[in-house]
Every structure is written in C-alpha cells, then in structure tokens.
Amino acid sequence: VSGRIPANRRAAIVGFAHSRIQRRADQTLGEITLATVRDAVADAGLELSRVDGFVSATMLPAGGGHAIEDGTSIVTPRWLAEQLGVTPRYVAGYEGGGQLVGSVALAVEALDAGAADYVVLHRALHNPPGRYHGNPMTEVGGLPQWTAPQGYFSPMPMIGLTYNEYAQRYGAPREALAAVVVEARKNGSRLPWSYWYGKPLTRAEYLDAPLVADPICRLDCDIPVDGVAAFVLTRADRAQDLPHPPVYVAGHATAIPRVHRLPLHRPLDDVMAGGFDLVRLLWERSGVVRSDIDLPQAYDGFSPLVLLWLEVLGLCPVGEAHRVVLEGGIDSDRAGAIPVLSGGGALGSGRMHGVPQMLECYLQLSRRAGERQRRANAGVACHGFPHSGGAVVYSVEPT
Amino acid sequence: MAVEEPRVARPIPVPDDLSRPYWEAAARHELVLPRCAQCGALVLPPVVPCPGCGHGDPAYDFVAVSGRGHVQSWTRLRQAFLPGFEADLPFLLVDVQLDDAPGVRMIGRLLDGPDAPLRIGAAVSVGFEDIAPKVAVPAFRLART
Numbered sequence A: 001v002s003g004r005i006p007a008n009r010r011a012a013i014v015g016f017a018h019s020r021i022q023r024r025a026d027q028t029l030g031e032i033t034l035a036t037v038r039d040a041v042a043d044a045g046l047e048l049s050r051v052d053g054f055v056s057a058t059m060l061p062a063g064g065g066h067a068i069e070d071g072t073s074i075v076t077p078r079w080l081a082e083q084l085g086v087t088p089r090y091v092a093g094y095e096g097g098g099q100l101v102g103s104v105a106l107a108v109e110a111l112d113a114g115a116a117d118y119v120v121l122h123r124a125l126h127n128p129p130g131r132y133h134g135n136p137m138t139e140v141g142g143l144p145q146w147t148a149p150q151g152y153f154s155p156m157p158m159i160g161l162t163y164n165e166y167a168q169r170y171g172a173p174r175e176a177l178a179a180v181v182v183e184a185r186k187n188g189s190r191l192p193w194s195y196w197y198g199k200p201l202t203r204a205e206y207l208d209a210p211l212v213a214d215p216i217c218r219l220d221c222d223i224p225v226d227g228v229a230a231f232v233l234t235r236a237d238r239a240q241d242l243p244h245p246p247v248y249v250a251g252h253a254t255a256i257p258r259v260h261r262l263p264l265h266r267p268l269d270d271v272m273a274g275g276f277d278l279v280r281l282l283w284e285r286s287g288v289v290r291s292d293i294d295l296p297q298a299y300d301g302f303s304p305l306v307l308l309w310l311e312v313l314g315l316c317p318v319g320e321a322h323r324v325v326l327e328g329g330i331d332s333d334r335a336g337a338i339p340v341l342s343g344g345g346a347l348g349s350g351r352m353h354g355v356p357q358m359l360e361c362y363l364q365l366s367r368r369a370g371e372r373q374r375r376a377n378a379g380v381a382c383h384g385f386p387h388s389g390g391a392v393v394y395s396v397e398p399t
Numbered sequence B: 001m002a003v004e005e006p007r008v009a010r011p012i013p014v015p016d017d018l019s020r021p022y023w024e025a026a027a028r029h030e031l032v033l034p035r036c037a038q039c040g041a042l043v044l045p046p047v048v049p050c051p052g053c054g055h056g057d058p059a060y061d062f063v064a065v066s067g068r069g070h071v072q073s074w075t076r077l078r079q080a081f082l083p084g085f086e087a088d089l090p091f092l093l094v095d096v097q098l099d100d101a102p103g104v105r106m107i108g109r110l111l112d113g114p115d116a117p118l119r120i121g122a123a124v125s126v127g128f129e130d131i132a133p134k135v136a137v138p139a140f141r142l143a144r145t
Helices: A029-043 A077-084 A099-113 A155-170 A174-188 A203-208 A268-286 A304-312 A321-326 A355-365 B020-027
Strands: A011-018 A053-056 A090-093 A118-125 A211-213 A227-235 A247-254 A295-297 A378-383 A390-395 B032-035 B061-064 B068-077 B091-098 B105-110 B123-132 B135-142
Touching: A011 A029, A011 A099, A011 A355, A029 A077, A029 A118, A029 A227, A053 A077, A053 A099, A077 A090, A077 A118, A090 A099, A099 A118, A099 A227, A099 A247, A099 A355, A099 A378, A099 A390, A155 A211, A155 A268, A155 A304, A155 A321, A155 B068, A155 B091, A174 A203, A174 A304, A174 A321, A211 B068, A227 A355, A247 A268, A247 A355, A268 A304, A268 A390, A295 A355, A304 A321, A355 A378, A355 A390, B020 B032, B020 B061, B020 B135, B068 B105, B105 B123
Parallel strands: A053 A090, A053 A118, A295 A378, B105 B135
Antiparallel strands: A011 A227, A011 A247, A118 A227, A247 A390, A378 A390, B032 B061, B068 B091, B068 B123, B091 B105, B123 B135
C-alpha cells in the first residue's frame, strides 16, 4: 500500500501568518496566536467562518518542570476554536517526536477524509519564566531515575553524546558546527520576523563561545522564544480558487525509534539507521526521488542535526557532511550549494520547532519569498532527530 | 565509613517495582540488570511491555553483570542542570556498551577526573558514587591496562 492520496484530493497550503519572534513577548501566547491565526485565514482569502478544522502539536520542550497552562504556555487547537467562537467539525492534536509533521499528517488526512474543508494548523512556542532546562528536583522517579542521578539531564549532554560519537568517528572539528550556525544566522538575519533579524554571527564569535557539553556550546542550540506560526490548508480542488499559488503536501513520514534506550539517549547508529528508514518511506509515499528535491530544509534545533539530515537525505555520503559544510557546501548564496538552511532554520529564527523549515518550503514554492526567491519546485521540511522526528515533502504540482 | 554529605544533595532515585532490585544492588556496589523472564533479554530501563518480546508480564529478574564495558561516546559537562553537581563541574559523562549485555548501553559519570584520556572503545568498569545513606549511583572508571 503506497498510502498516496489522489492528486485532486491532495492537501495544499493556501495561506500563512507568522508573528514576530521575541525572547519574551508582552502579550500572552494565546493573544499572539489569535492574531496570527486571523491573519493566516485572511491571507488565504477566507472568512473565519469557513474554517472547520483545527490541528496542532502543543509540546513545550522545556525540562524545568514549568506549569502548563492552555492559552499561556501552550495553545491547544481546542482553546483556539473556543476563543475564536467557531464550531469546528474537526479538532485534533499530535503528541510525540516531529510535532509539526504529525500536525501536517492530521490536516492532510482530515481533508482527504472530508472531515474538514479548511484546516488551520498552528504552532505556538513559549519561553517560560525561570530556567528553561534547569530543574530543582531533589528526588527522581519514573524513567528519569535511570539517568538523572548521574547528572545526565537536559538536551545539552544529550546532543553532546550523539555528536561526539560522530565527531570522534569521522574526525569532525568544531569549525564544522561553526559553519552550520553561521549559515543559519546569516539567513535568519534577513527575515524580518526572526529573533535574529539583522544579527548575523561570525565564525570567530561562534568559536569564542564557551562550551556547555563538549563539543556543544550554547550557540549550537536554538534560542527559546515566544512565537506563533499558522498555516491554512485545504484540498487541491478548493485550493485553485484562492489568491496564492497552492503548495501541495506530496507526502509525509514520521519515524518511531526502533531501539529501546535510556531517557535522552540517542546513539548515532540508532539515529542514522532510523533516519534512512524514514527517508526511504518518505520518497515512496511522496512519489519523488531525491534528485527531484531542490529545496531540502534540514532541522537544526541542534546544529549537529543538520549534518545528520544531510547524510540520511542522501545529499552527501555518511561521514562526509562535516566536510561539505566546511567547504561552503550549504552556503545558500552560492550557486550549486545545497541550501538546507536557506529559511534560517531554528538557529537563525528562534525555537520554532520545525516551523522555519515548513515556512521556507511554503514561501519558496508559492513564489512568495520576495528578494529571497529561489528557483525550486519540490522541498522537504525535516523536523527533529532523523530516527524519531519526521519529514514532509512539498511540491508546486499536485502530483 | 560515614558518607560525606555534599553541600547540596543530588537528586535521589525513588525506587519502584521495576527498579527496586537495581537500586538495592547499587547500594551494595553491585551492578545488576533487569532480564525479561519471558524472552531472556536484558532490558534497560525496564518497562512494560518488554521491548524485546512485547510480553505484557516481563516479570523481570535481576542478574549480576561484570560492569565492564567500552566507551561509545562521551561529553564533558560544564553546566549543571540539576542540584548537587555544581561543585563537580566540569565532569565527564560516558556512554558505555556493556561487555556482557549485548545492546545495552549505560550512561554514567567517569570518575577519573574531567581531563581523563578518552577515546572511542576505551575500556571501563563500573564504580559507584555514594550520594546519600544507602543510596549509590553507578558510574564508571577507566580500566587499568
């Protein structure tokens, strides 16, 4: 079973809006979300009353034990529908790795099933007060008892272990991560909504940053922010009548880790094997081959993930991505380079959890990228770790 | 010998039905691993159903292992995200494949200091940190060659 949806029933993105990305907003996350969703619906040329589906993933990726409050630290699709005063036919949320990919899947399947005709997909990210990952726990039960008593807690040592395994195995220097972060910040500095707008980073500034979990420094992690993005999706047969060129969801795939591990433990071989499985599934379901993709967008919540996505997507041989980035191979201003961070990524925008990758695919393929417009017809937006996240293929054509 | 109290306590593991024998053994400075009674797989951490065979009643027993293994990766932590580790910064965390537990990897502190010479494949053996009365946490030491 291919899982493919007929072309005339394919889901398409037909509008979007993005809030300013701020370190700490002076409005609540709920207020920002309401405004952003109204803007997205208007952008799609629709009245709010036409929207009958709401999907999202709400996970707040902080480890500091913060209280979760709907409308303040997260925004569920149900809260959104209530506040907008509409009576939707379909409300659903996704939980787990690759949050944005899971949300897209919900929207796509709801549209194909006829459960909704116009779906708003939003992602709202909050930077809670206090320490983001620092946790004052004095005792620890459940799964974290297997790692926290050793001091293994928070994503910093997590990505430190995964990436040091790569760096030691293939001889990757710290300069490789510098190349990734500098590229993301260069592109992010050109995005008016980005937290890093007008603030590129130099290689020297990167290399001067103190390490937190060797060889990882703070700049290898996207910065926590308050920010909201919203997209409107509908079916191909309806998308033709709307003002902007539709961007079609050609296929999506979500990875489920195969190997049972300790909490936060993501060994390199697990990540790569799961990533190759994911990508094989993605090409099958999308009906594309790698050479069709001219706008790959690597997930970069942690800079090393860009190297791993380059390799599992087949854009370079295993163990070679660090050389590719060092040689300018992902410089989006260079002809012939692989523009995996042309949308600024999370490192160049702020912690928007897969939104920058999806947004870049939408903006470029709908020809709405302005001065940044590239020639591209098919994109892939990656989210998370390759073995536990997911990816979506977007195209300008519904086939 | 009395355990020296750290100025700020580290998080204390709270044993449950799936972990109690592990922590009781650790307090005696012994490393044991949960083994599924249905399929015989060593499983860390123990969960229901068994990740090896899917059985809903793994009835884990706990078997002693040598505690010897080889380093697959490591990171030097320079910032504490939990209480009780500040005074130890920086310290090394190692990712260890255990020699007599195929596929089982443990993560622990390396007790040889922050500048211990490490390489992929370095041999280590388990050690224990006494962090409170009758509470010890598995860690690792470089094996003498």
